[in-house]
Amino acid sequence: MPSASDRRLIDPPRVEAALAGLGDRETVQEWAGRFSVLADPSRLTLLVCIHYAREICVSDLAVAAGMSDTAVSQALRLLRAHGLVTAHRSGRVVYYRLADETMHELIHHVRPHTTAE
Template sequence: MTSDPQRRLIDPSRVDAAVRGLGDRETVVQWADRFSVIADPTRLTLLVCIHYAREICVSDLAAAAGMTDTAVSQALRLLRAHGLVTAHRSGRVVYYRLADATMHELIHHVRPHPDGG
C-alpha cells in the first residue's frame, strides 16, 4: 500500500485488502466499459435470450426479443466487437452464442434459469 502521511487510517489492513482486491486499475476501466455495453436494455435483453437459448439465429432472436432483425443485427455487431458473443455459420444461417464465460455466470446469477437448472 502507498502510504500518505496526510491521511489517517482507521484500519490499515482493510485498506491493504481493498487495494489488493482492486488490482490493476486498467482492469477496472475494462469492466466499466463492458458494463456500459450491457447497461443498454436492448443489448442486455439479447444477451439474456442468447444465454437461455444457448445459441440462436438473428431472426429467432428478434422474435424472442420482440425486435426487428435489423435492430438485433446492429446490437449483435457491438456485442461481438466487445467479445461478448460469437457467431458460427451453419449453411446460410448464422448462430450466435455467448462468448464470455463471465457474462454467462453474471446473467445466470442475475436471472437464474426458470426451471432451476
C-alpha cells in the first residue's frame, strides 16, 4: 500500500482534520474492544439495567435481565475486565455500577430517557 506521502490528496485540510480527530490509534483499538463487548445483547441488557438501577447486585440484576445468576456473573466479569462497570462490596453483597459518564451517555443513545423518567 502506498504511503500517505505518495498519494494524491484532493482536500489536504480534510485529511488533516480526519487524522486529528482520529488521534491515538491505541485508543481506537481500546474502544473497538469495548464496542465488541457491547455488541452482545445480553451484556448490553445488563448495562442498560445497571444504568437505570444506578447500582445493583447480581441476583437483582439477574431478575431484571431475565438471566441466571451464573450468566450475569460471567458477563459482569467481562464487563469489569473491559472497564465498563465497577463494583463495590457492602457487607456480603457486591453492587455494580457503570464505570464512567461515557457509558451513561452511550446507554442514553441505546435507550433514551423519556420526560416521564
